[in-house]
Amino acid sequence: MKVDDTFGLAKEAAAVRPAGGDVTIPPGIDIDRNLVDIISKGVAYHNAELSEAERLFVEQKLADGAIDIVFATSTLAAGVNFPLGGAVFAGWKRWNFERRLHEAIPRAEFQNMAGRVGRMGQQGEQGHVLLSASSAEDLHTAKKLMDAADQEALGSGITPEQFGPLVLQILAGKLCNNRGQVFEFLASTLSASREINRNLSGVDHWRPHVDQQIDRLIAQGCVIEAVESITVTALGEAVARSGLKPETAIYFINGLAQKSPALAKLLPDPTDRSLNENDMAFVLAHASLASPEFTNAGGPATRRIPWRVPAPNLVTNPYAQRLDKILLFQPWMGNHGAANGALLLAEWAAGANRQAIEELVGGVRMGSVEAMARDVAWVLTGVAEIIFTVTAPALADEARPVALVDPTTRSSVRRLARTIRRQAARINAGLPGDILWATSLDLLERPRRLPRNHILSLRSAGLIRPIDIMNGLPDVDSKRRSALDAIKNPALANRVRDAAKRWKIEDRNYAKSIHQRRAAAIGGSEVINALYASRNHAFETAFEALLGYLAIPFQHLDGRGKIGHPDFLVTIEKFPSLVVELKSKQADHDMVNFNDATDVLRASEIIGMREHPCVTLCNPGVEPSVPGLVERCGRLCVVEVSDLAEAAMRLQEGTLSRAEFYNWLTTPGIALREDLPHGR
Known part of the structure; x- marks a missing residue:
């Protein structure tokens, strides 16, 4: 069925059914009003043009038995069981753009769609599947589709047209290091066995395709070929x-x-x-x-x-x-x-x-x-x-x-x-960048995450920062309840407020527990504990201990009489030294603001290091508005304690090189754990 048919036919079917009752929509979920109206009459449509929330809504209503008829494309066949008693196929051919003709869909796909009905343990255990044919030839094909006892033979799997990404993965994964090995590797696969069984010439015709893909990778700079070996470049590994x-x-x-x-x-x-x-x-x-x-x-x-x-x-x-x-x-x-x-x-x-x-x-x-x-x-x-x-x-x-x-x-x-x-x-x-952080709020109960509409409503109410959303004052509480439509769901406003309180603290505590366990195995427990726990001057002492633990040279830049100077100059290998400033807040829910995060830039100019990369280390964290603002600063990287601790553990465990560590700390913006290279 075409997508437009699902909309039109569902509307026609709903028009001749009696008026339905109200349909309850989960708070904050954006559902098309037309869909809600026809669902109230026991009809629905399901296709790829529905939003994720709409598809889940339709599927839940189907599972609840609230829908009698659903007009769908093949999207409904994705392994979901519904209490439906019959499936009527509007058509069972699909246009092949390459061959320029309509041809029958694969038997496995047809049977998967037909299998959505007639399920054991459901009301319609004996399902009915209907399809029509307009010629003797079509009738023959239709009967083959309907024959559940006969299954199509498995295809060849990998084809030469798919060698492009596969060849690079094989080389980057160090499974092979020359053309012959790549070909032999592919020739040893199950796909090759199937190809050999159906093709008397075997897989020799694969070899030119392998060579073609390797030549392509060389031209793109992803690999370098010597006499007997192929080396994957940094670009190739990243790709x-x-x-x-x-x-x-x-x-x-x-x-x-x-x-x-x-x-x-x-x-x-x-x-x-x-x-x-x-x-x-x-x-x-x-x-x-x-x-x-x-x-x-x-x-x-x-x-x-x-x-x-x-x-x-x-x-x-x-x-x-x-x-x-x-x-x-x-x-x-x-x-x-x-x-x-x-x-x-x-x-x-x-x-x-x-x-x-x-x-x-x-x-x-x-x-x-x-x-x-x-x-x-x-x-x-x-x-x-x-x-x-x-x-x-x-x-x-x-x-x-x-x-x-x-x-x-x-x-x-x-x-x-x-x-x-x-x-x-x-x-x-x-979402806009200033409220993007709110996607990480964990409400603990279902639904665990705030939907987009609710996040945007909070933003429209001026509740953008965590400190705003967690505020318990009456006027702020009223804004939060109004934004979240708390009349329909009174507990939601409180759950969101509590989630904002937990947002940074829980992530930090989880990371801390992981790092403490790993540090215990490599003699770094005291260093990691002090780094997380310290504030103000003690934070500087803890950072010194961390640098000593990592054997990274440093020197103090601030002190008596050195007004406005940054805290440290840190040298990693032979790279330009890092100007480092430490910023901390006493409360675990408080965070370093933009002005404090960028102080190091002004401080670096005072000591004549206006071209050096700068780092601000924040404890416990940085306000969510800062990431979008610091990237324009060009030479400033802001890092939170939990992310630095992760990098430190990887350095000591040998899964992160010093050059990679330096790269992480000198890329402008916020240095996050997920930016660290994959472990070796």
């Missing part, structure tokens, strides 16, 4: 970890190298404390949707833009018009899907509501926007890791992509790494 195409990595690296000075101007301005990041979200979303991941460059597309997004042709796009000169893909009018899609995602990340988003591009529903957001977030997360790796200070210029050999260009691109990661998180969640 393998990301799951992206090598072409995507080069596309972003070259584009960012060219546009990074202009992109840096889109970073929030610390002087006015603004967090307007929507232009940056548009540029990065546009770059992602126009990237090789969504095209056939370097192999089949890994993601697809929902077909409705480019369907209405170009729509009015103030973002693209304003940002034309700094977009990575040019001309932006040449890719309707990327331009329209980036517009949708920029407004989604800005916190626009359903109605405003669905009016931007005719016919595009919220579910398509959410799916596109997940794909773009995946691309950008991988790009951030690649940039983090190939701009590392310790990496030899010979090992870098050509576009990043110039130090000025490399530094300009490097400062965007954490910005890209955060924009990925914004686009995935559909």
